[in-house]
Amino acid sequence: MEQEDSCIIRLFSNYCALSEEDKRLLHRLEESPIETRAGQVLWEECDKASEFCTISKGWAYSFRNMDDGSRQILELFMPGDIVGMREFAFSQRLTGLAMIDDGVICHFPHHRLMDVFRTSTTLTAVLFAIVSRHQALLTERLVNLARRSAQQRLAHFIYEIYERLNQTGAPSDGHFRLPLSQEQIGDALGLSSVHVSRTFTSFRKQHLVLRERHRMHLPNPQALAELADFDSRYLNDSLKPIFCDNGKQERQNGSSNVTTE
Amino acid sequence: MEQEDSCIIRLFSNYCALSEEDKRLLHRLEESPIETRAGQVLWEECDKASEFCTISKGWAYSFRNMDDGSRQILELFMPGDIVGMREFAFSQRLTGLAMIDDGVICHFPHHRLMDVFRTSTTLTAVLFAIVSRHQALLTERLVNLARRSAQQRLAHFIYEIYERLNQTGAPSDGHFRLPLSQEQIGDALGLSSVHVSRTFTSFRKQHLVLRERHRMHLPNPQALAELADFDSRYLNDSLKPIFCDNGKQERQNGSSNVTTE
DNA sequence: ACTGCCAAACAACCCATGTTATTCCTACAG
DNA sequence: CTGTAGGAATAACATGGGTTGTTTGGCAGT
Numbered sequence: 001m002e003q004e005d006s007c008i009i010r011l012f013s014n015y016c017a018l019s020e021e022d023k024r025l026l027h028r029l030e031e032s033p034i035e036t037r038a039g040q041v042l043w044e045e046c047d048k049a050s051e052f053c054t055i056s057k058g059w060a061y062s063f064r065n066m067d068d069g070s071r072q073i074l075e076l077f078m079p080g081d082i083v084g085m086r087e088f089a090f091s092q093r094l095t096g097l098a099m100i101d102d103g104v105i106c107h108f109p110h111h112r113l114m115d116v117f118r119t120s121t122t123l124t125a126v127l128f129a130i131v132s133r134h135q136a137l138l139t140e141r142l143v144n145l146a147r148r149s150a151q152q153r154l155a156h157f158i159y160e161i162y163e164r165l166n167q168t169g170a171p172s173d174g175h176f177r178l179p180l181s182q183e184q185i186g187d188a189l190g191l192s193s194v195h196v197s198r199t200f201t202s203f204r205k206q207h208l209v210l211r212e213r214h215r216m217h218l219p220n221p222q223a224l225a226e227l228a229d230f231d232s233r234y235l236n237d238s239l240k241p242i243f244c245d246n247g248k249q250e251r252q253n254g255s256s257n258v259t260t261e
Numbered sequence: 262m263e264q265e266d267s268c269i270i271r272l273f274s275n276y277c278a279l280s281e282e283d284k285r286l287l288h289r290l291e292e293s294p295i296e297t298r299a300g301q302v303l304w305e306e307c308d309k310a311s312e313f314c315t316i317s318k319g320w321a322y323s324f325r326n327m328d329d330g331s332r333q334i335l336e337l338f339m340p341g342d343i344v345g346m347r348e349f350a351f352s353q354r355l356t357g358l359a360m361i362d363d364g365v366i367c368h369f370p371h372h373r374l375m376d377v378f379r380t381s382t383t384l385t386a387v388l389f390a391i392v393s394r395h396q397a398l399l400t401e402r403l404v405n406l407a408r409r410s411a412q413q414r415l416a417h418f419i420y421e422i423y424e425r426l427n428q429t430g431a432p433s434d435g436h437f438r439l440p441l442s443q444e445q446i447g448d449a450l451g452l453s454s455v456h457v458s459r460t461f462t463s464f465r466k467q468h469l470v471l472r473e474r475h476r477m478h479l480p481n482p483q484a485l486a487e488l489a490d491f492d493s494r495y496l497n498d499s500l501k502p503i504f505c506d507n508g509k510q511e512r513q514n515g516s517s518n519v520t521t522e
Numbered sequence: 523a524c525t526g527c528c529a530a531a532c533a534a535c536c537c538a539t540g541t542t543a544t545t546c547c548t549a550c551a552g
Numbered sequence: 553c554t555g556t557a558g559g560a561a562t563a564a565c566a567t568g569g570g571t572t573g574t575t576t577g578g579c580a581g582t
Contacts, residue, residue: 006414015350034294046494064400064404066490067406067490070408072403072404072407072408074400074403085393086393086397086400087393087397088389088390088393089276089389089390089391089393089394089397090393090394090397090494090495090498090535091498092494092498094397094494095300096401110368113389114382114386117378117382117385117386117389118382121375121379122379124378124385124482125375125378127389128349128350128374128388128389128392129349129350130350130377131389131392131396132346132347132349132350132351133346133350133351135346135347135392135399136347136348136350136355136395136397136401138396138400138403139325139335139347139355139356139399141403142333142335142399142402142403142406143325143327143333143335145334145406145407145451146406146451146518147327147333147451148452149568149569150568150569155274169445176287180522181528181529181530182529182530188407189406189407190406191569191570192569192570192571193529193530194530194531194532194569194570194571195568195569195570196530197529197530197531197532198531198532198569200530200531201532202529208566213529213578222531225314229327230329231351233351233353234351234355237352237353238352325573397563410538410539411538411551423568442558442560443550443559443560452539452540453539453540453541453581454540454559454560455540455560455561456538456539456540457538458560458561458562459550459561459562460562461561462561462562474548511567
């Protein structure tokens with residue numbers, strides 16, 4: 001029970017009770033933290049990929065630069081997220097990674113994951129669950145981009161962030177910080193920044209979203225979710241620790257009574 | 262060296278040399294094959310999710326029905342693919358699954374995967390690599406939908422299938438079968454079937470794609486790839502068995518000399 | 523206080539794609 | 553041989569969102 005502040009450990013504990021041994025393994029993924037500055041690019045597409053990293057502090061996003069000069073933002077990462085799984089099977093990065101805020105990140109090499117596989121079935125399963133959930137997020141984003149109008153896309157984007165923040169325990173009565181420019185939001189939603197602005201204006205008139213600089217306020221989150229056709233199953237249903245019941249054979253240290261959810 | 266015809270074993274062997282024990286484990290994922298008919302829906306959104314399945318024969322696709330009546334096709338599965346990973350952490354299906362062709366599929370429960378985690382680090386790593394590659398496919402599809410014109414989307418879609426088929430060893434001098442209707446293609450690309458038709462017509466005039474019923478012919482695959490801004494790294498770079506060098510501690514059976522690729 | 527910079531708002535115009543409807547073709551059942 | 557149904561091609565029209573350019577307002581550095 002060393003530094004219980006680790007967000008990775010908190011994240012993993014959501015899925016499953018962890019033994020002390022497991023926690024020690026997880027701590028090894030957070031060695032050598034590095035301070036980063038807002039806007040800093042941690043890696044670019046095509047860079048050599050032999051590491052993951054965990055985000056301890058700050059937000060980040062992954063992106064692809066298109067040859068027509070535009071850019072697609074693929075995922076938003078928040079503290080506790082593990083970044084770079086996509087390239088586990090690859091030798092090059094497929095997407096860039098950049099910091100939004102100042103923050104702190106920790107690198108660890110791919111082979112460190114092999115240690116985890118070898119040592120803890122529980123952690124392996126949780127990792128799988130995390131990747132699975134991550135894929136669910138991506139899928140939802142894909143549907144969002146392919147099938148919905150600009151209003152719905154933006155509503156969905158905002159509401160997803162709102163939900164994710166709520167899940168990590170922030171109180172938030174509809175208020176939160178969204179440290180993205182309209183251009184970045186457009187890059188995430190496949191829209192021009194002009195149209196993002198238009199859409200925000202429209203939301204303001206409808207009293208759905210009030211935005212001032214980076215402060216967001218949702219007077220009526222429910223209505224926003226409906227507009228976006230938001231189905232939160234892909235966010236909320238994911239904390240079922242079914243699989244841990246099967247993996248309890250390796251419980252070597254007694255104190256695994258952290259109730260999950 | 263039982264039935265060496267198993268497509269799962271072939272798939273896994275692409276990533277890493279497998280011990281006999283590993284192969285035996287994999288075979289257990291292909292027990293109880295079930296014959297399926299073209300068009301058959303194997304599961305719907307919201308169904309209970311406690312199984313994966315592997316596709317032994319035929320093509321399948323996953324989809325989401327939107328409340329406006331439209332439908333988004335998310336992924337195409339071909340023989341050897343494992344389906345349903347997305348819901349490992351969930352209790353419900355997030356997407357439906359339907360067969361395109363007649364085919365054969367095999368179900369196995371989530372907890373069978375725990376056996377794999379417990380028993381074979383190699384297979385665990387390969388599974389991770391497969392999921393990672395799968396995520397790369399999804400990411401690319403996302404970029405495709407968000408940022409490209411209808412022509413580019415269709416070109417990308419066709420060329421991706423062409424490449425995937427080539428990788429599984431079909432000879433294919435630009436000819437292949439694509440058993441999808443224009444409406445299904447539209448559902449996959451976020452386009453109306455009418456516009457898919459328009460775009461095919463345009464491709465025909467440009468001598469880029471000749472389509473007759475379900476037979477496709479690409480007179481100039483290179484040109485198509487360029488139009489689509491196709492970067493094949495996300496398909497081809499994925500067979501680097503780096504991680505196996507670290508996992509060789511469990512090699513209990515001598516005959517692991519299946520050369521990878 | 524002055525200057526310069528950048529995010530954001532707004533307007534005018536344009537084009538890619540959606541929508542609807544009609545016709546044609548082929549497969550298939552009787 | 554005929555009737556029917558689904559896939560595909562094509563045309564006419566509608567519209568959401570992109571593009572470009574201008575204006576505004578806040579903030580940082582001097």
